[in-house]
Amino acid sequence: MVTLAEVAHHAGVSASTVSYVLSGKRSISASTKDRVERSIRELGYHPNAGARALASSRSNIIALMVPLRTDMYVPVMMEIAIAVATTARTHGYDVLLLTGEEGPEAVRRIEGSALADAMILMDVELHDERLPLIRETDRPAVLIGLPADPTGLTCVDLDFVATGAQCVEHLFGLGHREIAVIGEAPAVYERHTGFAERTLDGLRTRAGELGVRVLHRPCEGTYDALAATLARIFDERPGTTGFVVQNESAVEPLLSLLRRQGRAIPEDVSVIAICPDQVATQASVRLTSVAIPAQEMGRQAVERVVAKLRGQDVDEVALLVPELTVRASSGPGPAKG
Amino acid sequence: MVTLAEVAHHAGVSASTVSYVLSGKRSISASTKDRVERSIRELGYHPNAGARALASSRSNIIALMVPLRTDMYVPVMMEIAIAVATTARTHGYDVLLLTGEEGPEAVRRIEGSALADAMILMDVELHDERLPLIRETDRPAVLIGLPADPTGLTCVDLDFVATGAQCVEHLFGLGHREIAVIGEAPAVYERHTGFAERTLDGLRTRAGELGVRVLHRPCEGTYDALAATLARIFDERPGTTGFVVQNESAVEPLLSLLRRQGRAIPEDVSVIAICPDQVATQASVRLTSVAIPAQEMGRQAVERVVAKLRGQDVDEVALLVPELTVRASSGPGPAKG
DNA sequence: AAGGCCAGTCGAAGCGCTTCGACGCATCTA
């Protein structure tokens, strides 16, 4: 392994000079700099991460806590994770992947061992156990998601309240007055995951204002579960003509079941999904949808965490504005009787 | 931050003693051990990762290189990644998430900086650029996937040749003699990703032996792309009665299109998928499938990498035996005429 | 011409840990 000392010797300078060339923290003459940089290249030098971390107490690592459960909103998670990793690299950071399994203990471990300089938490619950720890630590942290009380925390999330409202408005605008919401799996609500509840809030509030009836049903993403849910919905509200789907994996089953029942989309029923654009455009009907900007969320989380590491101030809560794209799955509702 | 020295002082022993309690590399009396462990707990001590890495030249980190592309076989990748992270933790390792973006350079960087003790590579191409580097380094590495020449490498993968063969055998056993294969997106083949080509090999070879006609068509996972592909298939081979689907996202569109065309599953056509069990059971028809054991692959990759880190010998290539589960999407083929 | 200043460089002191050799003491062996 090539060391700083060897580079220094090769370039005929002292170790500290090489270090300053690398960090740019002191001015170095152009000629020296050139020589050092050439030596670095010729020897194929890479600074030792451990030594650097020890000496500078900065590891250049950002920890990313992803949910353990792999059964829900997987594409979104994956997209965020990859966006986080690539964005982090552009700032010189690497990403440490932590699963939710360790729980709050992971936060303590990272903090104590100085393994990472900062943390990004995904899948934040309304009353997340990790939050007290995050508030105490002076290591920067950014949440992807919005807890019940974001005081003192930095959060990045889609504005799910507005998202819910937009869905209702769109359907209302088309003439729909009875809407069913196919929600996430019941477990998501039991865990009080922020986004699910907030979407619902937005939906209900706006529906109340507009005089639209809303029926919400959590639902697993399986075909069978959806069939049962759908049956119950039409049983309870036969006049339902609009659907809002929050559970990605429920999209195809829903379309397929509606078709089988002879309900045409969008002639008889309109469907609007809350999902990444990719899902919306790949579905068997091009779906009207509000996009979940997964990449953007990952990117922004990193930008914020890096800004904090630089000591810059960062707004506490950044809510991305939802964008609704009209595609082929929504159309005029029933003529008023 | 609590340091080793503080723990030592608190427990009334020397720093090295605390270190030996932690590592167990020398025997320590029960009473001393107790005292030290109590001090550790009371002070909430966590060893500094950088210092430890520097002194021991082991970082206790495993690097995981995931593909950059987020558009393909995402659930499989995510499951593997999470399995890797959780399994690694049980062995005391953390996982560093690298995207394919950096390419071979990432291998050099990790190697040079001693950031990770070992690497796990996903999404291995047949002639992957990273392989020469992996072969040279003495840092343990495990591939998830199988390159053209695995000499000197440790690989974990599903036996995709056998997988392809099993699919053909199953359909042949049911009486099907004309089979269409809905493959991965063309890009996957262009990159010569191992698993896709190997599956095809297995399919074709066994089909040749059994006298089954096989038509292979790469296909994007969108509804439209699949509709076009399907049309061409039936155009070219009207007698096709069996489908093998390798592209997860093509599953639902295929089922839906077949239904629309009035082809009943499994009465008129049989469909068999190569996908995680979860996908197979959630589809609108419970799919006969050969499972992609994503978690198992992640787990085994870690076990192997950890074994290598301990200096144990590890078989070069571990191919998991594919398991076909018969569900509702496959049935007797056309009566022989 | 003397003083001050700054850019450019160096030396040395750690950062917190692991690990090697050494030491003291008790126990065994011959």
Place this chain on the structure above:
DNA sequence: TAGATGCGTCGAAGCGCTTCGACTGGCCTT
């Protein structure tokens, strides 16, 4: 009873880097 053996512990020497203070020479002031 002398020497060998082993266990449990300690001190000290790094691991490879960053960073602080100090030094040197040139250039600007006055």
